[in-house]
Amino acid sequence: MANATTSGRLNRFKAMEFVVGILLFGTICLAVLFAPLLFPDGGTKIDLAARLTAPFQSFAHVLGTDPLGRDVLARVVTGGKVSLVVGFASVVGSIFVGVAMGLVAGYYRGAWDALLMRFVDVQLALPFILLAITFFAILGGSLINTIVLLIVSQCVQYARLVRGSVLSLREREFILSARAIGVADRNIILRHLLPNLLGPVIVLATLNFANNILLESSLTFLGLGVDPTIPSWGGMLADARTYLQTAWWVSVFPGLAILLTVLGLNLLGDWLRDSLDPTGRTSR
Amino acid sequence: MIGFLTKRILQAIFTVLVVTLVVAFAIRLTGDPALISAQGGGTVTEADLQRIRVALGVDRPFYVQYFGFLKGLLTLDFGRSFVGGTPVSQLIGTALPATLTLAFASLFVSIVLSIPLGVKAATTRGKWPDQAIRIFSLIGLSFPNFWLATMLVLLFAIALQWLPPSGYDGFSSYIMPAVTMGLILTATNVRLVRTTMLDTLRSQYVMVARAKGLSETKVLYKHALRNCAIVLLTFLGVQFGGLLGGIVVVERVFNWPGMGTLAFDAVAARDYPVLQSVITVLSALIIGVNLLIDLAYGLIDPRIRTQ
């Protein structure tokens, strides 16, 4: 296409974005996938004699050890599994539920809107901890329940956000013209509304992805989460709370792991969004 | 319009009622406050427990307790805390201003930072300011708030001794909590502003605004931003709820006597009156703010107004 190569610099940047994104995210996923091979003990081996070894001191513990003398590197790599699963499942789940709710409410207005939005209001107003404590008191704590809880409490954010955008989009003439053609509501929603409001949804998803990895741990901290011997990035960060002054590495490395994952994901997300968005191709 | 407003306010009240009902019900599923009250005593008999239950009023059937609570609400009597018997209104009286001022200060910090940064990122898309801003925002997302808070405390309160490490007295005590919360909000808002701005900047009316000779600031902040406002406001509404309800960690770290802590402690202690009242007040606020935002949609976008 004639205009696809508008700005060489922008395109080079985008290519780089993609490469760096794939590299970061791919490496992390691979590492997490092969963690059992790399670290057969899963970072659970306790060595109280070697507790709080600083990083880059010994070959055995390149990233140092935690307060129980476990290898931080092994825990970071192994811990990725729980974190990535929680992050992905909860975000994908809430996007599906929330975006659907928002689209229906915003597009059809009326009773659906009133009903769904009241549900959203209720959900937004309920404090997360109460929800969490009740939820776990009744159903017990497990990874699946954590994910379900996160979905239940977060889908409403997407719903509200999407509804807001739909309200103004649905008055636009290109939506009217799709209606005039007789495009079924479902297709108007999926083909015309959805692509035009995906931007903010992606932003919210990024936020929640990182947030949920961290939340998983604060649930553990409330005593609602999962077995503390199973490592997770959020859990490591939470456990490191009181060691911030004395042993920075215990919190910084899991934090970096989250950062790099989120960074990789974002680069990929932005790249995807840009490639889907026609405006990016010619505007600055 | 008046009719619409009444309808929405009635809906809002109804929603608050549903929230209180859910809360009242949920909290009762998680344990008996009498057991907690009696914990410290020596040998506790069932009679002792019953005595405490009667004193707390939780021996009565659920609906009696709930309606009692509602009746209290009507007269603005929130009852007394199960822990120590302080009137709940007094607790809320100190916690609400603390939370609200902090929430607004944080929102303020976040708005003041995120809008210019987000706009800058959108207009320099792909160049270094954009990159820098995006990476900054991702760092903000990747480390938990207690981490940021603790770092601030270590730097400004302990190493430099410029600011008090915690507490709720005076302007200086606002700085660190508001910055912590504000920076974390900023991290997301920057990205949001950037994305919505990118969509808007393509519009012809932005070009027309430029053709009038308006300064870039006016073009971006008046013409373009207003068209992003619906999304931004919606997001703010969602965040406001999170701010009020999810502020606990930051409140804890800075020892801020706010609603989050109050709610958290009340859940931990199964302090029904405090929890129910706090949630009622918070949900009324959150729902109120979101209602205002819904109304603001019409103010911002006249196309929605005609509906």
Place this chain on the structure above:
Amino acid sequence: AGKLTVSLSQDPGSWDPVDTFLVAWATVATNIFDGLTYRGPDLKLVPGLAESWQVSEDGKKITFKLRQNVKFHDGEPFNADAVKFTFDRLLGDEGSKGPQKSNYAAIEKVEVVDPSTVDFILKSPDPVLLTKLAGYGAMIVPPNYIKEKGEDYFNTHPVGTGAFKFISYEPKIGVKLEANPDYWGGAPKISELDYKFITEPATAVAELQAGRVDIVVPPIIPISMVPTIKGDSRLELMSVPGPTVDALRFNTRDGITADVRVRKAIIMAVDRKTIVDAILAGQASEIVSFQSSLSLGYDPDLKGLPFDPEGAKKLLAEAGVKPGAPLQIDIRGNDATMNEVAQAVSSYLQAVGLNPTIKPYELNVLLNDIIPQGKTGALFQQKWGGWTFDYDNTAYSMYHSGEKWNPYEKDAELDKLLESQRPMTDAAEREKVLKQIAAYVNDKALELPLYNSNAIYGVNKRVKNFTPAPDNRIKLNEVTVD
């Protein structure tokens, strides 16, 4: 002169002695109120508002001679009527609303003999009563003040006979006191005493480091922050063995831990010394029975099971436990130290071929549902801190059938032992029985005793003359600040 600021981990909510059981309350209240008896940091019982007392032969009557010329902060005199009023209130309707009444259930009534003499008539002898009169619900309160101002006002504006007078209380923020120059024990050396409620450990330490708090009262300083305080030249870490003990108790009813051999194997598998040295940084001491070394009933000669993984494996094999047998450890979700300890325990158990998992619970769910209902895993965390320092207080709750904290064990012999010591008035005699109980429990391996934590105080070096108390009840009238 000077102002002292103390950080407290909790807001007690009410200042009324009958309403509370919180240690944080006692930390403050010991400076506002006095009891008839007083127990200082050395845990010796000395006269308080009573100059002396006499216990009758059958232990059912105690006669107190009261101190003269003592006034409450509001000016009304302290006398026998005030004592009677205090206990009538505690045992009457007002007391029924709170948790304290059950601690004083042994008292039948209080009789005024003359303005400076009262008799306590007991339903049954209570060997710990004199200690209990030194704290909590037994604090003497001003009758006229309460009658005039009402109960609610008293809740938030306490008046006592203590070394400091109450000035103001802001819920969730703090409470301010000032010196009582007329204090019967001599005017305090400092003029102002502020307490701040700080829940977050790191925050309390930060405030201490920033010099805005002078004393951080336990139990808030986490072991992990001990080096931070030790590393700060302006600060001093003071720690004394406290009343708090931690154990992992067994589900003796179901599963593999129903077998005493398995329980012993588990105890032998865990290297508690290393745990105490490494994870608790020496801020705790190993225990053999579920009590601290300060407690009445503590037996220094009692020998626990040794750390012996090989022996443990053998015992397990003997009991027919297959390698990889699952085992659940229930802990309090908000206990960071136990979180680490449990993981260490789990790793030791893994080493002898078990397959443990850890399950954290929200505090109240664990305390009021999981444990009392007997829904725990094979092991569950029990933390106990009897301020009376009397093994009876612990042992009876833990081991007597039908007690809340004992969902599993039904042992008639143990019940009998526990019941037998209660009416004893002879302390030495009673101590013997208590030691017997400890040995019995040890023998049956009813729990995996872990450690007795120290009460850790963080103190600014400008504070002088401060003695850390094991029970947090620090009376600050002798303290000075630079």
Place this chain on the structure above:
Amino acid sequence: MIDPILSIEGLSVEFGASRVVDNLSYSVEAGRTLAIVGESGSGKSVTALSIMRLADMAGARFAGGKILFQSSNGPVDLLALSQDQMRSIRGKEIAMIFQEPMTSLNPVFSIGDQISEALILHERLTGAQALEAAAELLAKVRLPDPKGQLKRYPHQLSGGMRQRVMIAMALACKPKLLIADEPTTALDVTIQAQILAILRDLQKEFGIGVIFITHDMGVVAEMADDVVVMRNGRKVEEGDVRTIFAKPVQPYTKALLAAVPKLGAMQGKDLPLRTPLTAATDDGVTTAAEEERIQDTAREDAAPLLEVRDLVVRFDVKRGLFGGVSHRVHAVEKVGFTIYPGETLALVGESGSGKSTIGRTIQQLQAATSGTISFRGRQLTDLNKAERHALRQKIQYIFQDPFESLDPRKTAGFSIAEPILTHRLMSAADAKRKVHELLERVGLTAAHAGRYPHEFSGGQRQRVCIARALACDPELIVADESLSALDVSIQAQIINLMMDLQAERGLAYLFISHDMAVVEKISHRVAVLYLGQIVELGRRRQVFETPAHSYTKRLLSAVPVADPTVRRDTPVPTGEIPSPLRPVGDEPAIVTMSEIEAGHFVAG
């Protein structure tokens, strides 16, 4: 000769790899009007945006050339200025009227805000003064109720009203150079004449130089002093207006002029006439070897296809956010007409008289306040869901603003294929082929299918919309001003396409247009709308040759003639402009129609 106020020298502009303006030079003198005409997509708008230095902000690159401008601080090369320096020139010294009025107004600000902004900025007026000045400007461009309009928002105005707002905005600071990009496409000829008169007046008064981009040769003849003809990004021919019209040299210019529809060309004919296309080739002008064909397709004997009866559409106007309804726009009042299969009914009338509203109501995009619409004898309100859906295939609506009616995130190909796929008319592969075929029929290429809306020129977008409407074999097309952005040769091509389809399939059109010559050429019958009511309705010949209503007469006499030698001097009009906005309760009088001759009705 005086120095030109603006002169472009060898300008080349590129979007990515494609050069859309190539080595272009022209100049404008103060007090004179330069008309730019040419093929749709030939780079006229891009050149205009380059002068404003907005093209580079939209992703264009200047590959060479200079744009010299006599600014108040002396001559400057606009291409060499920074955006900051440009800012004091834009709006103040050079103003521009943008092509698509719909998307050029910011939807969230009121009209008053948007006009007064430039005044506050450049003329340093206070807010109140600026609003007052804005109201005067609106009155000048002949908007009814100018004070009231200040508080209204773009979506509440009709296409022509928006265009006038844009004109008012551009004139606000009395610039030295005015670039008008198709400024009158949405205006009916009477208002167009008035606006042109105003522009001429201003020009005389302040010595403004004007660049006038248009497809309407009549307007060129009336307004221009000089003409530049463009094609494919290049200048084809340049010269004094009379010379160009009298002695065009280049074949393209000749073809262009030959294709201009002339009012009165159909005199004496009862039915529309399809004429062969005239096109430019390398060695002159050729006319396609096609026969002329009389378009006798209207089947008035059959049952009517569409019947509109007593249609009323009103919009409530609220005062303030919480206020009640104080006024109503009586957009359509008791309108009735029928369309037969194979017939073209033209709907003409003043801007803002309710034409688009009628179209939208027929397409069920707007609820009628009262009245009935029946399609093939069935009332729309009686239809069930499936039937309504089917109807959306049979009736197609082409929106007045092509930009806003295309999804910015979908390619042209997707938009055109969508109706086909929606109604499952053919397989996806066939649809793709059909899309390419349609694109070619409307004068674009198959390659355009992959482009996004913002990558097209105004006329190209309009053709995408036409292709979309044709895609699903409708029975009735409501074409709202849909040939307005096309150059006359493409326009002729599309008119023929429409007529061919009518002949082949018996398609009916409701043709909403301001271009009376085109209307004359293609319509069977004509309805004249004024203030929401039909004032004259009859066969084309009756209405054009024996107009009975005074408004119709005015309309016809206001049509500009494509001959620079006969210039009329329309006086700048004054006085009240009637408005459809009325206080609640103040209902307009309903006109009664009488039949003055068989099939010719006039309000009396």
